[in-house]
Amino acid sequence: MTLSTATQRDNLLNSLLPELGQLIPAQSIITKVEQLHAYECDAFTTMRQLPLLTVLPETIEQVQHVMRCCHRLEIPVVARGAGTGLTAGSMPVEHGVLLGMSKFDQIHDIDLDNRTALIGPGVRNKAVSDAAAPHNLYFAPDPSSQLACSVGGNVAENAGGIHCLKYGLTVHNILELEFVTIEGELITLGCAALDAAGYDLTAIMTGSEGLLGILVKIRVKLLPVPASTRVMLAAFATIEDAGNAIAAVIGAGIIPAGLEMIDQTGICAIEELMHAGYPVDAAAVIICELDGSIAEVEDELSSVIRIFTDLNATDIQIAETAEESTRIWAARKAAFPALARLAPDNYIMDGTIPRRALAQVWKQINQLADQYQLQVVNVFHAGDGNMHPSILFDSSDDDQHRRAFELGTRILELCIEVGGTISGEHGIGLEKINQMCLQFSATELQQFHALKQAFDPKQLLNPGKQIPTLARCAEFNAMHVHHGEMPFPHLERF
Amino acid sequence: METVAARQRPITQAQSTDLTIDQATNQTQALVDQVRHAYVHQQPLMITGGGSKSFYGRSVEGDQLSVSDYRGIINYEPSELVITARAGTPLHIIEAVLAEEGQMLGFEPPHYTPHATLGGAIACGLSGPRRPYSGAARDFVLGVTMINGKGELLHFGGQVMKNVAGYDVSRLMCGAQGTLGVLLDISLKVIPQPAxxxxxxxxxxxxxxxxxxxxxxxxxxxxxxxxxxxxxxxxxxxxxxxxxxxxxxxxxxxxxxxxxxxxxxxxxxxxxxxxxxxxxxxxxxxxxxxxxxxxxxxxxxxxxxxxxxxxxxxxxxxxxxxxxxxxxxxxxxxRNTSDGYTLFHPMSTGLMALSQRIKKSFDPAGILNPGRLYPDL
Incomplete structure (x- = not known):
């Protein structure tokens, strides 16, 4: 920290602290640098920044007060849930306030007749389903981090999970959002009914990564727990066979609750850690979960077995007990810890592609991996086209670090080329902000900025994240020339 | 992207009124030009499709901007569960094409008349009897190509189920009744018909x-x-x-x-x-x-x-x-045919002020269907 930034920090603290103190108890304000380190990053740990201070508000009034103070003094505010984000979305801003929402962890109401729960944004994802479980209800979005991640974070990122194809993303599973604007005003979006008057602003708020407002209350939908759930694991000798099998299941009119695919390196890594009985000689495995009434699931199960058999499955395991199902899923959910054993660092991508392009993209990713001399493991939400290629590298080797991030960009370019997107569920944050310049034109980015302006004219909420400035894109595109030419020459340039 | 799409489209589903790629490009340009002209001259536009839902909202005074000729299915692959079509495509054609493949629109959009278009269904955001169980129109919108109030051609979302790159502008268009943009191409998730x-x-x-x-x-x-x-x-x-x-x-x-x-x-x-x-x-x-x-x-x-x-x-x-x-x-x-109208529930002051700022961010001159939803939007 240079002297001038230290002075600037002191000055800001001197003007902000007395104002905050009018309504926020001292124990809810953290200013000691050694304590602030706990808030310097989210789960994307390669990007870190200390905030000016952290506030842990307990009431809506306190959130409003923080926002009013920061608005008046023009101090940036970054909201944080459980810090499990993968894109540095809640990384603090230098000289900005980090607003930790962990104390908003109350489940206010579970409305059984309307199948909704009214909760604070700090409630953990899994805690909602746990609270609803005695009533045979659950909250559908289930990102792999569901034990730890908060629903506020789920809304901010529009989190998905393994059951999205059938049950949707977070945006499909919330009804009402209460948020505080940067000016400190409390606004309710949506309502307890299935639609609301005016613009669909719950859709805009969901996935806005803390750039538009601070969530303080969320009404989520609860769904009845299916009467029956069956899980199966099928092995295939080629990626093409597995891809065809997935297309055939969907083509047959079956929407599985979960449809996952893992490549051979992934299978071996998982098997070594979990000993779940995954076939290590297969080129790919598909995990398929079917749910519904007992009768429905049995109908669909026999159809899926027939399809997989006809399409050259080399092995099909059907879980006969709840324990066997759990074993298959637990191994899949342990994919990332398993990969972590293969290399010191692991860069997880989140591109989504139309399923038809799967085999082609998979092959091209492997070619790119060879070219960059890095190993890539593919774990794939196959049902909805969301790929999670994982680049294994060692960040202590500068050259490997650089190659890993370049390879990541190339993979995301591939996703855009086949009609997909750079992020299916992890969000943009800071991690993928440059790649936004590849997916969107200057006018589209300007439209995003104009929309942000409608909520936050002074650009104080999570500044610098999610939507790149045109200047940043100009710089990125100037540097990002490959094969001697600009990518997507038909796109408007900066 | 459009040439790929055209190749993938089964010939049997072609309609005589569908546009060729060149015609679609020309029409897009003509619509962009019309909006840009209106923006420069601050001349309000009344966006129309098949007119089936004209009663759903307040009356708009402005030059007509018709998207009813901008029609045709751009891309449909049953195994992807996604269809992309132009806003003027009649709803009944889309539903017939989906039915041939054993699929359907999960939100069962009301038509009201045989002239109902896809663009109108999404702009109005109305959903039928299946709504509480399968989802609303907005739940199925994956991406749009649109013209904002400055006459800029923009793409948001895409043809994939999961997409969190940027704000979810496509869903915002659903139910906005053209007050934020003119819808051109729309991608929707579809579902299998029940057996x-x-x-x-x-x-x-x-x-x-x-x-x-x-x-x-x-x-x-x-x-x-x-x-x-x-x-x-x-x-x-x-x-x-x-x-x-x-x-x-x-x-x-x-x-x-x-x-x-x-x-x-x-x-x-x-x-x-x-x-x-x-x-x-x-x-x-x-x-x-x-x-x-x-x-x-x-x-x-x-x-x-x-x-x-x-x-x-x-x-x-x-x-x-x-x-x-x-x-x-x-x-x-x-629903009186000649001068029908719909009045929507009043919004809170804070929400209305925010909605006005959002309207302005898409349509700074206030030329797109002004007053259609509320007098102040």
Whole structure:
């Protein structure tokens, strides 16, 4: 920290602290640098920044007060849930306030007749389903981090999970959002009914990564727990066979609750850690979960077995007990810890592609991996086209670090080329902000900025994240020339 | 991207009115030019499609901007569960093409007339009987190509199920009735048609039925529509053959052969709707209390209690207040063909101010369907 930034920090603290103190108890304000380190990053740990201070508000009034103070003094505010984000979305801003929402962890109401729960944004994802479980209800979005991640974070990122194809993303599973604007005003979006008057602003708020407002209350939908759930694991000798099998299941009119695919390196890594009985000689495995009434699931199960058999499955395991199902899923959910054993660092991508392009993209990713001399493991939400290629590298080797991030960009370019997107569920944050310049034109980015302006004219909420400035894109595109030419020459340039 | 799309499209589905790629490009340019011209001259535009939902909103004064000739399916691959089509494509054509592949639009959009277009369905954001079980129009929107109020051609979202790159502008367009942009190309998620479907009828008063519906809502039953009117509850079950059969046993009642009921409910053609009077639509939490008798003369309840249609002579303010106090909202609909209109529930001051700023961010000159939703938007 240079002297001038230290002075600037002191000055800001001197003007902000007395104002905050009018309504926020001292124990809810953290200013000691050694304590602030706990808030310097989210789960994307390669990007870190200390905030000016952290506030842990307990009431809506306190959130409003923080926002009013920061608005008046023009101090940036970054909201944080459980810090499990993968894109540095809640990384603090230098000289900005980090607003930790962990104390908003109350489940206010579970409305059984309307199948909704009214909760604070700090409630953990899994805690909602746990609270609803005695009533045979659950909250559908289930990102792999569901034990730890908060629903506020789920809304901010529009989190998905393994059951999205059938049950949707977070945006499909919330009804009402209460948020505080940067000016400190409390606004309710949506309502307890299935639609609301005016613009669909719950859709805009969901996935806005803390750039538009601070969530303080969320009404989520609860769904009845299916009467029956069956899980199966099928092995295939080629990626093409597995891809065809997935297309055939969907083509047959079956929407599985979960449809996952893992490549051979992934299978071996998982098997070594979990000993779940995954076939290590297969080129790919598909995990398929079917749910519904007992009768429905049995109908669909026999159809899926027939399809997989006809399409050259080399092995099909059907879980006969709840324990066997759990074993298959637990191994899949342990994919990332398993990969972590293969290399010191692991860069997880989140591109989504139309399923038809799967085999082609998979092959091209492997070619790119060879070219960059890095190993890539593919774990794939196959049902909805969301790929999670994982680049294994060692960040202590500068050259490997650089190659890993370049390879990541190339993979995301591939996703855009086949009609997909750079992020299916992890969000943009800071991690993928440059790649936004590849997916969107200057006018589209300007439209995003104009929309942000409608909520936050002074650009104080999570500044610098999610939507790149045109200047940043100009710089990125100037540097990002490959094969001697600009990518997507038909796109408007900066 | 469009050349790829055109190649993928099965020839058998071509319609004589579909545009070629060149024609679509030219039409897009013409629409962009018209909006840009209107922006420069601050001349309001009234966006039209097939005119089937012109009563759904307030009247707009402005030069007509018609997208009804901008039509054709751009891309449809059943195994992707995604269809992309131009806004002027008639809804019935889209539904026929999907049906050929055993698929459907999960939100069962109302048509109201045979001229209904895809663009109008999404702009109005209306959903049919399947809404509480499969989702609303906005839940199925994956991406749009649109023109904003400055005449800029923009793409948001895409053709994939999961996409969190940037703000979810595509869904925001759903229900915005053209006040934020002119919709051109729309990508939607589609769903498989159920293998088996049956309708059952049960009798009871509203309280009994509401309790039953609440109980069923907590059970994993394959219900896909409900309608309650004159102490009779109609329930549609959709799923596999054995799935609907076993559900029928658990809900009881009698099976009826009723092939018109759901179509009539969706199109507001149920005998209940034949009245010439203005009709209220209340959107409520499904288990909201019974509406007090002094507020209505006759009612029909759909969506397991979440959508209630009323004929009423009560004071407007009383109905609006009751809906709001019970967690929902109310709109007043007049479907007279010549000068029909719909009045939407008033918004809070803060929300209206925010909505106005959002409108301005897309349409700084206020030329796109001004006043269609609210006088100030």
């Amino acid at each position: 088996s479907e049956q309708t059952r009828i049960l009798s009871g008063n509203q309280k009994q039925i509401q309790n039953l519906l609440s109980k069923w809502g907590r059970l994993p039953l394959p219900i896909s529509a409900t309608l309650f009117h004159n102490d009779q509850l109609y329930v549609r079950l959709s799923g596999t053959e054995s799935g609907t059969h076993s559900a029928a046993l658990s809900i009881g009642g009698d099976q009826i052969i009723e092939d018109q009921l759901w179509q009539q409910a969706k199109e507001l053609q149920h005998p209940f709707f034949t009245s010439e009077q203005t009709c209220w639509r209340l959107s409520l939490p499904p288990a909201a209390p019974e509406i007090p008798e002094y507020l209505f003369k006759n009612q029909l309840i759909e969506w397991a209690g979440a959508q209630r249609w009323l004929y009423s002579e009560a004071d407007h303010c009383n109905i609006i207040r009751w809906a709001e106090n019970n967690g929902g909202h109310a709109s007043l609909i007049d």
